[in-house]
Amino acid sequence: xxxxxxxxxxxxxxxxxxxxxxxxxxxxxxxxxxxxxxxxxxxxxxxxxxxxxxxxxxxxxxxxxxxxxxxxxxxxxxxxxxxxxxxxxxxxxxxxxxxxxxxxxxxxxxxxxxxxxxxxxxxxxxxxxxxxxxxxx
Numbered sequence: 001x002x003x004x005x006x007x008x009x010x011x012x013x014x015x016x017x018x019x020x021x022x023x024x025x026x027x028x029x030x031x032x033x034x035x036x037x038x039x040x041x042x043x044x045x046x047x048x049x050x051x052x053x054x055x056x057x058x059x060x061x062x063x064x065x066x067x068x069x070x071x072x073x074x075x076x077x078x079x080x081x082x083x084x085x086x087x088x089x090x091x092x093x094x095x096x097x098x099x100x101x102x103x104x105x106x107x108x109x110x111x112x113x114x115x116x117x118x119x120x121x122x123x124x125x126x127x128x129x130x131x132x133x134x135x136x137x
Contacts, residue, residue, distance in 0.1 A: 004086055007078035011090040015071020019094075022063035031056045046105055057107060061114050064101075065121055068094040072122035076129035083133070084126030091122025 027033050031052055039045050071094065072087030079086040095118035102111060 003078070003080035004082065007075045007080070008086050008089050010078055011071040011073075011075025011086065012093060013071075014074045015067035015090060015094060018070050019063045019067040022059055022066065026056055026059040026063070030059065042105070049105055049107060054108065057111055060107075061111065064094065064098045064114055065117055067097075068118040069121035069125050073125035073129065076126040079129075083129040084123060087122045087126030087129070088119060091119045094118050094122070 027039075033039065033048055034044075037044050037048060068091040071090040075086040075090045076083035095115060098114060098118060101107075102115070
């Protein structure tokens with residue numbers, strides 16, 4: 001049980017690192033935020049988001065879904081048992097974070113397509129690990 005908890009924690013850490021790296025790339029390099037803008041100022045942040053093209057939101061989607069998929073794979077790989085469950089826990093926590101952002105800011109409506117994909121990618125990651133552990137016949 002302790003191994004599974006640690007695996008889930010490490011999966012979340014790796015997934016959040018992936019997410020953070022892509023979001024940083026997006027907001028600092030690809031589509032830089034205005035100089036001196038505080039991302040905690042929701043009005044200013046929303047004004048920035050309103051200027052972004054669709055490709056910026058595709059990077060955000062890759063960040064979010066990568067958190068669920070990569071983080072889920074790490075959790076599944078490190079788990080002692082039930083890799084799919086561990087991956088799905090990471091996917092569910094990632095999905096909650098994504099939903100919070102979707103409700104907090106106004107992005108494109110098509111971003112809502114990512115909501116079920118958190119669990120799909122986490123499940124696929126867990127199944128891949130589960131299959132790799134199965135003895136070949």
